[in-house]
Amino acid sequence: MELVSMERKKFSTFITFWRLIRIFGSSYKLVLIIVLTAILAGMEIIISYSLKKLLDSVLHLDYITYRGLILLLIGITILQMVGRFFRTRLAGDYAESGIARLRNILVEYLIHLPIGELEKRHSGDLISRMTNDLNQIREFSTQTMISIIYQPLIALGAFAFLLTLNWKLTLITSFGVPIIFKTSSKLSNPIARYTKELQEKLALVNKEAQDAINGMEIVRAYGLKQVLIKKYNQAVDLSIRSGIKVVKWRAILLAISLFTNFSPFLICFGFGGYWVIKGQMTAGGLIAFITLLNPLTFPISQLPTLLGELKGQMAAAGRVFEILDIEKEREVGKIYTIQKEKPVIVFKDVKFSYPDGKKVLDGVSFEIWPGEKVALVGFSGSGKSTIFKLILGFYEDFIGEIELFGHSIKDWNLKALRENISLVSQETYLFPGTIEDNISFGNEKADYEAIVAAAKAANAHDFITELKDGYMTDVGEFGDKLSGGQKQRISIARALLKRAPLLLLDEATSFLDSQSEYKVREALNNIMNAGITSFIISHRLSTIQKSDRILVLHRGRIVETGSHSELLEKNGIYKTLYLHQIIRGLELEEKEVVM
Ligand SMILES: Nc1ncnc2c1ncn2[C@@H]1O[C@H](COP(=O)(O)OP(=O)(O)O)[C@@H](O)[C@H]1O
Ligand SMILES: [Mg+2]
Known part of the structure; x- marks a missing residue:
């Protein structure tokens, strides 16, 4: 049973990832980012390798090679700077336009959801998905995604170089890698779980805050401040608890990553040192090997944290996709x-x-x-x-x-x-904007004369012209700068302008x-x-x-x-x-x- 659900979770992280990439579109940018990242990873390896060569040239007092390598290192560093600049810019561009795209799709989707589906959900929850969860996706696309490409590439490159240097020591040193991989993948599950929990709790906080703001007059009039603050604090408490769980697991993974970073060195020194003492390996060879070991072990030590973040962010993306999975209103x-x-x-x-x-x-x-x-x-x-x-x-x-x-x-x-059909509903909702805008929602093509005529028929013209800005008066959020009767007459004008049968x-x-x-x-x-x-x-x-x-x-x-x-x-x-x-x-x- 446990196995089945674990498999499903892995599957869904991947599916969510794939879905996100497809929504983000502009795949040529993504390809470019991957290529640039691969080149940067290659440079990283070349730098490590040149360091080894540099060490050799110093040991052999070879000035020509030494000078060449120094120049090469300076050149590569400059190239790396340029490369990183462009990659970061490109990745930021990709992420921001992707997020904007997702946001547009979401809004477009919300408009087409059946009213029944919207009535079932709290607007605070929906808004939380469109803000808090979307931010997690932003974090993924600006940071995690790059690392997920970059780190394994470096590790692979370093592994290949190490093999050419000393395959026996390489195999012994990387013996633990599959175990680290397996464990970190397991250990990253709680992070995903608690990140999802945290996002849910944040949605709850949003709900409470929104209720408090929408119901402010009632809250004041009935002395409900304490009740409300208590409810809000409870929601915040719950979110803190989930947040702390995430932090705790991050801390555990960080501690483990120190160990996974250090243990290959220990193994390497253990075996390599022994071979040097026994005369089966030179000291210079061992030092070179250890220099190149870092690009291999660092990405691996980052893996648990990275996987945890990835899964957490994908869980948040999953919450966003839950909206997109609701069946749209019938269009046929x-x-x-x-x-x-x-x-x-x-x-x-x-x-x-x-x-x-x-x-x-x-x-x-x-x-x-x-x-x-x-x-x-x-x-x-x-x-x-x-x-x-x-x-x-x-x-x-x-x-x-x-x-x-x-x-x-x-x-x-x-x-x-x-x-x-024209509808004047029980809750007369006015959109933020001018009175003229609000009436013309009834019929976007109507001219000013028609709007005034509708307002006159709805008995709204007189009070509108008495306002300082007349038809250009901004009604405020929820139209709360107008009285109930005034709002209703504007709604009636809107309905009249529509001229529906x-x-x-x-x-x-x-x-x-x-x-x-x-x-x-x-x-x-x-x-x-x-x-x-x-x-x-x-x-x-x-x-x-x-x-x-x-x-x-x-x-x-x-x-x-x-x-x-x-x-x-x-x-x-x-x-x-x-x-x-x-x-x-x-x-x-x-x-x-x-x-
Ligand atoms: N979205 C909804 N989900 C569940 N129950 C609802 C919903 N809207 C209204 N109701 C319930 O349906 C009943 C009829 O509501 P409604 O049609 O608004 O009554 P009326 O307009 O006559 O006052 C009420 O008991 C109300 O609580
Ligand atoms: Mg009613």
Whole structure:
């Protein structure tokens, strides 16, 4: 069992390595780096060999050879300097452009992931993979990768030279190499394991920090600072513990590397010295041999640390690749033209549970026809926003049938489908940038006049022009320089500018003051009278009364439909909702209401 998992790990380090190289691309640069590295390694060997010759010439008082060798050494050193400069530059270039490429691929990929997959993961974890883990990859491509090529080449070259010098002593001295190789490969496994653990813990730290920043107002208002600091400290503690484990194993490997570096000398002196005493070898020969031994033993002594680093960095790369291994959102599907005589939305006995198993919809059926204004009401958590997510194709693993503009959603090309839908969601998200930018996301081709017209219809024009920079006002991160009502009106303007035939609006009323509420209501009236089909999740009497039909969602089903007055007469769920949340403009949970 242990053997199988070890094999798998080795395999996956290699696979990850290979995958990384393929993503980095520009293989000609890599080849050039390898060639340059090989030349540099060759020079290193030549230097060691010349040192041996130099020693010979001094011992033989051979001035001509001595002078030639000194000049050669100076020349090679200069060449080495130039070579190293170019290799380092090239490697840096290769690494940086490779990392940039990987980063682009990742962002491009994230955009194409199914919403369901993103909802499953914490954004802090994803960001940690794109920062902390990517940094490990950078370390690999700027340092480890070069050493992994350079060190074995030098060792091989030195080994070849030593063989020509004294094959018997060479074989005896390198007797331990395979053992060192095997042990260091084994010893490097914990480093990989704990590096991976450390990266996971760092992701946790990121998550906690992000929650703290996003929830700062709540944290302050509810005096949660201590709770938060405690959680954060716990995450940091865990990361420190993993970090210490990595350091401990590095220290062990360093100690071992001293031994592996030194033991060949010991062996060499042991046997060589004995042979010199017995007259089977000259003292000069032994000294020359020992001079050339260093290029062989040094790379080997570095091996455990190097392998440990490589495996750790590949584990981090593996965490990055985990993102790339998530299946992308479906991109195939038909692009239909919209037909006026077909229903806009049809749900036939739709059942849906989130991946964690909770059943939200349990046989929902309804139809909405072109030009209709339909309101969707229900307690908080009853699944209203989920119905919107299904209409937008965010989740496709539902049971039953959903048709949009007369075609099954499973046949639609999702991108084309979404072009026909405008969404104003419950969390009005504004992107960092100007108000104008944020409205024009609805339709990138729209000109300034169209943007102003949309803002006017959304009742946003007046407050925008009152701001110092008007439409050029920077809304700040999350749009937090604007009030909830203002943000919602900008989102409505964005949706209006898109001019899609279907509008989905998830009303968030709780944070609107009465002034904003009035303005938003007017904006909604404008939309509902514009002839497009609107499907609005609402808790607001004014919106509900303006709609042609109300759907009441309760315990996974549409339990009542009709107009406001028809539903009140029924004395059912709608009446309860009306009495408890519609009059007060609140969204309440079922358990908060006595029925
Ligand atoms: N991404 C998700 N993963 C798991 N459960 C979810 C997710 N989103 C919503 N839920 C759960 O599904 C139920 C319906 O949520 P939602 O559609 O947002 O309700 P509503 O909009 O009516 O308040 C709730 O119990 C909620 O906790
Ligand atoms: Mg909701």
